[in-house]
Amino acid sequence: MNKRSYMCVLNMLFDHPVFHNNSPYPHAEVFVQLAVTLDLFGHEGNGACLDRTMLMWGLSHDSMVNYTNRVMTALESAMGHEIAWPDHQERVVNSAHFVELGFLGCLGLVDGTLVKLSQRPRDDGETYFDRKSNYSMNVQIIYDQNKRVIYFFAGMHGSCHDLSCLRLSSLWGRWGLRNCLTTTNICLGTADISFWIALCAHTREPVATWTRLISIHVLLMRE
DSSP states (O other), X not given: OOHHHHHHHHHHHTTOGGGOOSSSSOOOOHHHHHHHHHHHHTOOGGGGSHHHHHHHHXXXXXXXXXXXXXXXXXXXXXXXHHSOOOOHHHHHHHHHHHHHTTOTTEEEEEEEEEEEOSSOOSSXXXXXXXXXXXXXXXXXXXXXXXXXXXXXEEEEETTSXXXXXXXXXXXXXHSOHHHHTTOSOEEEEOGGXXXXXXXXXXXXXXXXXXXXXXXXXXXXXXX
């Protein structure tokens, strides 16, 4: 994480009540608690152990746990404000942007990624073994034209196919497959989450004809 991103997260969490109390012994500064938590999250294996972080920052075990819990509580509260499905007006703006690129009714872009785990999970560990020979967790992300995340679904095993993960998400439950073929609102996706495994590159068609090929390489979603 660079300094700009760190300051952005810090400003987002600074006023959360979990960091403030009425005691004569106030909590540590928010920037310290956030830095300690990010240091812990930024390592894996032995580097992620509490003992290393405690020695580096001169903290007790309880302080380490409290700092991490406070930051996670604040992040969870902020997530609902920062990551939200666009309302009607925002969808109109998003759609207008993609129309200029030749994609009528598109609301955003969707893709999956694998978050690598440092070790094999104890329970059902074999299901986390992915196609890249790592233990990982699947995350599906939808973002708009400004690269702002508007929805994500995480927690499935790394061996789970992207489309299978989306089918289990709350978004799929609301705008399910049974309705997708009758809608005009879509999210562009990669071939591994499309209904037919095909790419525009394989067709050797010019960009002007992409709209005609939308049905073979996008994930359709109802408004």
